[in-house]
């Protein structure tokens with residue numbers, strides 16, 4: 043999939059001017075932030091649960107090799123096949139080979155971000171296979187030929203009128219803008235497809251090492267249909283998704299839905315182990331699990347390692363003032379928001395996503411909401427440091443930072459310059475309290491407002507207060 | 511080197527010598543899970559998740575309660591049932607029950623349940639030859655007969671019971687909490703996405 047994360051600023055500016063998008067994003071505080079807060083309060087010891095979740099994920103990462111091998115052995119023992127893919131291209135090739143090996147022509151998919159990461163649909167379609175997304179949001183995006191803008195609410199950027207347009211163009215049925223009617227229409231259109239498909243593709247919320255199982259959390263029921271009706275099931279999972287025990291899975295099952303949607307549990311939590319038994323009338327005859335590395339093993343030994351704890355709940359997106367303002371597409375790849383600002387440079391390279399770690403206010407809300415306590419602001423700060431160290435910043439920005447560095451090492455000069463700057467800021471922002479344009483930093487203020495100063499530096503204020 | 515070895519070698523290099531942090535001492539449960547009466551909690555939370563509840567004194571009287579529900583709701587009396595439940599007196603209760611895997615045209619699916627989970631008001635169904643997963647998934651209405659004594663406090667207890675009774679895990683464990691739903695369009699919740707639109711639980715015994 044094309045990466046446009048180096049154009050964040052321009053894309054963010056377009057998002058700000060998009061009134062439809064702004065209306066859609068305005069739903070986030072109530073539907074996600076407040077819902078999560080209520081669920082956490084109702085749970086009670088939610089902070090202890092987060093600490094347990096973080097410990098469980100850290101433990102898994104510390105023994106990732108052991109757990110992956112155990113997972114593989116248990117899964118194979120139950121009749122599943124386990125495949126290892128170093129990168130997205132390999133994962134796609136493996137899935138294509140599986141499809142060909144089983145004589146597959148029609149594929150139904152349930153929502154999976156890791157297949158977005160691989161651009162799997164493009165690869166399968168290029169090989170002549172029919173691939174149908176069945177999650178309502180993903181289905182809408184497939185019709186619109188767009189990518190998700192949120193990892194759990196993929197069409198958050200669209201309104202019902204747009205869905206009506208898409209459906210009436212494709213389904214040739216009476217138009218409706220009623221949301222329930224649109225959902226029913228999709229149900230009726232997609233239902234026969236589940237029965238007609240030869241292969242179902244899903245992601246995996248977790249892998250359980252001690253049982254060789256794949257765990258899925260879904261609400262619509264399409265995840266169950268995709269993994270129950272077709273004769274072949276392929277589950278694709280990043281190698282970091284493994285946990286050791288069912289007990290650990292139980293803890294994460296309490297964290298994920300509450301953090302994602304504010305539900306105490308998803309409608310469907312399914313644990314899939316092995317293939318259809320001799321007496322069973324449903325379930326796949328062949329179960330293939332693709333373990334995808336795609337840069338994750340490199341991250342494991344790096345300073346960004348904590349991001350591998352991520353359980354893809356979306357809470358950091360929902361709690362991020364930047365995401366709430368610009369939406370997901372501006373981030374330019376698969377993963378948006380604070381987690382995306384770490385995952386994207388980590389997986390596609392910092393040089394292709396240099397602007398993302400800059401898209402943070404360091405308010406820290408993401409870290410407070412993260413169910414596995416990932417220090418997202420710290421990881422973003424590290425990426426910024428690397429941007430500077432690897433000379434990825436534009437010359438102008440480097441010059442400014444060098445000048446600041448020089449001044450900072452010379453206290454008298456610094457005080458003098460700061461006092462001057464404080465007065466300039468005061469004059470610039472006198473009328474509105476916000477500065478919309480800063481001399482020497484027009485690039486920064488083109489997409490941001492700067493709070494106007496009070497005309498004095500902190501040092502001056504302190505000195506006066508101390509009577510100095 | 512195979513891809514498997516390439517990946518595992520890198521993972522091993524990154525984890526070598528790393529200290530494994532201790533397992534969490536306690537995994538908290540949702541408030542009330544360990545103190546509230548499991549049956550009371552199960553009922554309350556199952557209703558909150560959109561299921562409806564009823565009771566039957568014994569398995570033999572369950573078909574009568576099913577028939578009463580279908581009549582009240584104005585639904586058809588033709589149903590697919592789990593082969594495991596084929597022996598119950600369906601015909602006597604006025605239900606045309608067929609013990610087979612469901613087709614897309616079947617409106618009512620009747621299943622048993624391995625257990626209920628009080629913490630979240632959840633049903634656990636296990637796949638098997640006489641308990642197909644599709645019966646709780648394909649029809650618009652799912653009716654589950656849950657033995658009253660099989661209500662567990664939490665997920666951990668449910669997993670323990672599965673292992674105690676089955677040894678290894680059955681192919682599919684389906685934890686079901688109410689009818690299917692979606693909030694994809696404008697974050698507005700609609701009940702009845704791809705799975706059932708109604709989940710009706712009959713506590714038996």
Ligand code: SF4
Pocket residue numbers: 351352353354355356357358359381408411412413414415416
């Ligand atoms: S970083 Fe944390 S909050 Fe963000 S998606 Fe991952 S687990 Fe959720």
